Amino acid sequence: QQQVKQSPQSLIVQKGGISIINCAYENTAFDYFPWYQQFPGKGPALLIAIRPDVSEKKEGRFTISFNKSAKQFSLHIMDSQPGDSATYFCAASMFPYGQNFVFGPGTRLSVLP
Amino acid sequence: DVKVTQSSRYLVKRTGEKVFLECVQDMDHENMFWYRQDPGLGLRLIYFSYDVKMKEKGDIPEGYSVSREKKERFSLILESASTNQTSMYLCASSLGEGQNANYGYTFGSGTRLTVV
Numbered sequence: 308q309q310q311v312k313q314s315p316q317s318l319i320v321q322k323g324g325i326s327i328i329n330c331a332y333e334n335t336a337f338d339y340f341p342w343y344q345q346f347p348g349k350g351p352a353l354l355i356a357i358r359p360d361v362s363e364k365k366e367g368r369f370t371i372s373f374n375k376s377a378k379q380f381s382l383h384i385m386d387s388q389p390g391d392s393a394t395y396f397c398a399a400s401m402f403p404y405g406q407n408f409v410f411g412p413g414t415r416l417s418v419l420p
Numbered sequence: 421d422v423k424v425t426q427s428s429r430y431l432v433k434r435t436g437e438k439v440f441l442e443c444v445q446d447m448d449h450e451n452m453f454w455y456r457q458d459p460g461l462g463l464r465l466i467y468f469s470y471d472v473k474m475k476e477k478g479d480i481p482e483g484y485s486v487s488r489e490k491k492e493r494f495s496l497i498l499e500s501a502s503t504n505q506t507s508m509y510l511c512a513s514s515l516g517e518g519q520n521a522n523y524g525y526t527f528g529s530g531t532r533l534t535v536v
Binding site: 313316341343348349350351352353356396408410411412413 | 527530
Protein backbone atom coordinates (compact mmCIF):
# COMPACT_ATOMS: atom_id res chain seq x y z
CA GLN A 308 0.00 0.00 0.00
CA GLN A 309 2.99 2.23 0.40
CA GLN A 310 4.15 1.72 -3.17
CA VAL A 311 4.06 4.35 -5.89
CA LYS A 312 4.13 2.94 -9.42
CA GLN A 313 5.62 4.97 -12.26
CA SER A 314 5.65 4.54 -16.02
CA PRO A 315 7.26 4.50 -18.45
CA GLN A 316 10.71 3.49 -17.29
CA SER A 317 12.23 5.47 -20.13
CA LEU A 318 10.90 7.94 -22.66
CA ILE A 319 12.29 9.46 -25.83
CA VAL A 320 10.66 12.59 -27.18
CA GLN A 321 11.49 14.91 -30.04
CA LYS A 322 12.25 18.54 -29.25
CA GLY A 323 9.01 20.48 -29.08
CA GLY A 324 6.94 17.43 -28.24
CA ILE A 325 4.95 16.62 -25.11
CA SER A 326 6.44 14.31 -22.49
CA ILE A 327 4.00 12.47 -20.25
CA ILE A 328 4.95 10.45 -17.18
CA ASN A 329 2.34 8.63 -15.14
CA CYS A 330 2.19 7.57 -11.51
CA ALA A 331 -0.31 5.60 -9.46
CA TYR A 332 -0.66 5.03 -5.75
CA GLU A 333 -2.75 2.86 -3.46
CA ASN A 334 -2.71 4.54 -0.09
CA THR A 335 -5.60 7.02 0.08
CA ALA A 336 -3.92 8.73 3.03
CA PHE A 337 -1.37 10.25 0.67
CA ASP A 338 -2.20 13.88 0.10
CA TYR A 339 0.92 15.56 -1.19
CA PHE A 340 2.40 14.61 -4.55
CA PRO A 341 5.70 16.15 -5.67
CA TRP A 342 7.79 15.52 -8.76
CA TYR A 343 11.56 15.58 -8.63
CA GLN A 344 13.98 16.13 -11.50
CA GLN A 345 17.47 14.66 -11.42
CA PHE A 346 20.27 15.50 -13.82
CA PRO A 347 23.27 13.17 -14.14
CA GLY A 348 25.69 13.63 -11.28
CA LYS A 349 23.23 15.67 -9.24
CA GLY A 350 20.76 14.96 -6.52
CA PRO A 351 17.02 15.15 -7.28
CA ALA A 352 15.47 18.61 -7.08
CA LEU A 353 11.85 19.47 -6.38
CA LEU A 354 10.19 20.43 -9.66
CA ILE A 355 6.50 20.86 -8.93
CA ALA A 356 3.99 19.51 -6.41
CA ILE A 357 0.24 19.20 -6.01
CA ARG A 358 -2.30 18.66 -3.25
CA PRO A 359 -5.47 16.68 -4.06
CA ASP A 360 -7.77 19.65 -3.59
CA VAL A 361 -6.99 20.66 -7.19
CA SER A 362 -6.98 18.57 -10.36
CA GLU A 363 -4.20 20.43 -12.13
CA LYS A 364 -1.22 22.61 -11.36
CA LYS A 365 0.87 24.37 -13.95
CA GLU A 366 4.28 25.98 -13.62
CA GLY A 367 5.69 27.16 -16.91
CA ARG A 368 5.97 24.20 -19.26
CA PHE A 369 5.37 21.68 -16.46
CA THR A 370 1.87 20.55 -15.49
CA ILE A 371 0.69 18.02 -12.94
CA SER A 372 -2.68 16.42 -13.61
CA PHE A 373 -4.30 14.70 -10.65
CA ASN A 374 -7.15 12.18 -10.67
CA LYS A 375 -8.14 11.47 -7.09
CA SER A 376 -10.76 8.82 -7.87
CA ALA A 377 -8.32 6.85 -9.99
CA LYS A 378 -5.44 7.47 -7.56
CA GLN A 379 -3.28 8.59 -10.43
CA PHE A 380 -1.24 11.67 -11.23
CA SER A 381 0.91 12.60 -14.16
CA LEU A 382 3.56 15.06 -15.23
CA HIS A 383 3.24 16.76 -18.59
CA ILE A 384 6.18 18.62 -20.09
CA MET A 385 5.05 20.84 -22.92
CA ASP A 386 7.41 21.93 -25.69
CA SER A 387 10.03 19.52 -24.40
CA GLN A 388 13.63 20.70 -24.74
CA PRO A 389 16.95 18.83 -24.76
CA GLY A 390 17.68 20.54 -21.43
CA ASP A 391 14.73 18.65 -19.94
CA SER A 392 16.60 15.38 -20.43
CA ALA A 393 16.82 13.97 -16.92
CA THR A 394 15.36 11.34 -14.64
CA TYR A 395 11.99 12.22 -13.14
CA PHE A 396 10.66 10.78 -9.90
CA CYS A 397 7.12 11.05 -8.64
CA ALA A 398 6.53 10.81 -4.93
CA ALA A 399 3.73 10.77 -2.40
CA SER A 400 3.49 11.77 1.22
CA MET A 401 1.00 12.08 4.02
CA PHE A 402 0.93 14.23 7.12
CA PRO A 403 3.32 14.94 8.81
CA TYR A 404 4.82 16.09 5.55
CA GLY A 405 8.50 16.16 4.82
CA GLN A 406 9.08 12.99 6.79
CA ASN A 407 7.76 10.08 4.86
CA PHE A 408 7.97 10.39 1.10
CA VAL A 409 7.49 7.30 -1.01
CA PHE A 410 9.19 7.56 -4.39
CA GLY A 411 8.39 5.98 -7.71
CA PRO A 412 11.22 4.11 -9.49
CA GLY A 413 11.93 6.97 -11.89
CA THR A 414 11.60 7.72 -15.61
CA ARG A 415 14.59 8.54 -17.74
CA LEU A 416 13.57 11.19 -20.28
CA SER A 417 15.64 11.91 -23.36
CA VAL A 418 14.64 14.82 -25.56
CA LEU A 419 16.20 14.63 -29.00
CA PRO A 420 17.31 17.86 -30.67
CA ASP B 421 21.94 29.47 -1.61
CA VAL B 422 20.76 26.81 0.77
CA LYS B 423 22.20 23.41 0.33
CA VAL B 424 22.96 19.92 1.47
CA THR B 425 26.61 19.00 1.19
CA GLN B 426 27.91 15.46 1.01
CA SER B 427 31.57 15.21 1.84
CA SER B 428 32.63 12.92 -1.01
CA ARG B 429 31.46 12.57 -4.60
CA TYR B 430 33.24 9.28 -5.18
CA LEU B 431 34.56 6.68 -2.77
CA VAL B 432 36.21 3.32 -3.33
CA LYS B 433 36.45 1.05 -0.31
CA ARG B 434 37.45 -2.53 0.32
CA THR B 435 35.13 -5.25 1.54
CA GLY B 436 35.01 -5.29 5.32
CA GLU B 437 36.06 -1.68 5.80
CA LYS B 438 34.06 0.65 8.01
CA VAL B 439 32.81 3.51 5.86
CA PHE B 440 31.55 6.92 6.93
CA LEU B 441 29.44 9.09 4.65
CA GLU B 442 28.96 12.61 5.91
CA CYS B 443 26.15 15.04 5.18
CA VAL B 444 25.77 18.64 6.31
CA GLN B 445 22.85 21.00 5.71
CA ASP B 446 22.77 24.74 6.28
CA MET B 447 19.02 25.28 6.31
CA ASP B 448 18.27 24.53 9.97
CA HIS B 449 16.09 21.64 8.83
CA GLU B 450 14.86 19.26 11.49
CA ASN B 451 14.56 16.19 9.26
CA MET B 452 17.44 14.43 7.55
CA PHE B 453 17.44 11.30 5.46
CA TRP B 454 19.76 8.81 3.81
CA TYR B 455 18.68 7.09 0.60
CA ARG B 456 20.43 4.78 -1.77
CA GLN B 457 19.70 4.96 -5.47
CA ASP B 458 20.08 1.96 -7.74
CA PRO B 459 19.04 1.60 -11.40
CA GLY B 460 15.49 0.31 -11.70
CA LEU B 461 14.89 0.48 -7.96
CA GLY B 462 14.59 4.22 -7.52
CA LEU B 463 15.24 5.78 -4.15
CA ARG B 464 15.16 3.54 -1.11
CA LEU B 465 15.16 4.97 2.38
CA ILE B 466 17.89 3.67 4.67
CA TYR B 467 17.53 5.79 7.82
CA PHE B 468 16.08 9.11 8.82
CA SER B 469 16.18 11.45 11.75
CA TYR B 470 13.63 13.94 13.08
CA ASP B 471 15.92 15.56 15.58
CA VAL B 472 19.35 15.51 17.11
CA LYS B 473 20.24 12.11 18.54
CA MET B 474 17.04 10.63 17.12
CA LYS B 475 17.02 8.04 14.36
CA GLU B 476 14.48 5.82 12.69
CA LYS B 477 14.95 2.84 10.41
CA GLY B 478 13.80 3.18 6.86
CA ASP B 479 13.04 0.42 4.39
CA ILE B 480 16.54 -1.06 4.07
CA PRO B 481 18.53 -0.40 7.28
CA GLU B 482 20.41 -3.70 7.38
CA GLY B 483 24.16 -3.22 7.28
CA TYR B 484 23.92 0.50 8.03
CA SER B 485 23.82 2.75 11.06
CA VAL B 486 23.57 6.51 11.47
CA SER B 487 24.64 9.26 13.80
CA ARG B 488 23.18 12.69 14.37
CA GLU B 489 25.08 14.49 17.10
CA LYS B 490 24.37 17.97 15.72
CA LYS B 491 21.28 19.28 13.95
CA GLU B 492 23.12 20.10 10.75
CA ARG B 493 25.07 16.86 10.38
CA PHE B 494 23.83 13.34 9.62
CA SER B 495 26.31 10.55 9.10
CA LEU B 496 25.73 7.18 7.47
CA ILE B 497 27.96 4.35 8.61
CA LEU B 498 28.58 1.10 6.84
CA GLU B 499 29.84 -1.10 9.64
CA SER B 500 31.50 -3.65 7.36
CA ALA B 501 31.22 -2.72 3.71
CA SER B 502 30.10 -5.38 1.26
CA THR B 503 29.98 -5.40 -2.52
CA ASN B 504 26.17 -5.26 -2.51
CA GLN B 505 26.44 -1.86 -0.87
CA THR B 506 27.97 -0.43 -4.03
CA SER B 507 25.50 2.32 -4.88
CA MET B 508 24.76 6.02 -5.10
CA TYR B 509 23.98 7.41 -1.66
CA LEU B 510 21.85 10.51 -1.36
CA CYS B 511 21.37 12.64 1.71
CA ALA B 512 18.31 14.89 2.01
CA SER B 513 16.81 17.27 4.51
CA SER B 514 13.41 18.86 5.02
CA LEU B 515 11.54 21.14 7.32
CA GLY B 516 9.96 19.48 10.32
CA GLU B 517 6.31 19.32 11.29
CA GLY B 518 6.55 22.52 13.25
CA GLN B 519 8.52 24.38 10.63
CA ASN B 520 6.73 26.13 7.83
CA ALA B 521 4.94 24.99 4.75
CA ASN B 522 7.59 23.89 2.26
CA TYR B 523 7.37 20.14 2.40
CA GLY B 524 9.91 19.23 -0.21
CA TYR B 525 13.23 17.55 0.29
CA THR B 526 16.52 19.21 -0.52
CA PHE B 527 18.96 16.61 -1.74
CA GLY B 528 22.72 16.58 -1.78
CA SER B 529 24.61 15.72 -4.97
CA GLY B 530 25.24 12.19 -3.86
CA THR B 531 28.20 9.95 -3.06
CA ARG B 532 28.94 7.15 -5.47
CA LEU B 533 30.40 4.36 -3.36
CA THR B 534 32.14 1.39 -4.89
CA VAL B 535 33.03 -1.53 -2.64
CA VAL B 536 35.65 -3.85 -4.11
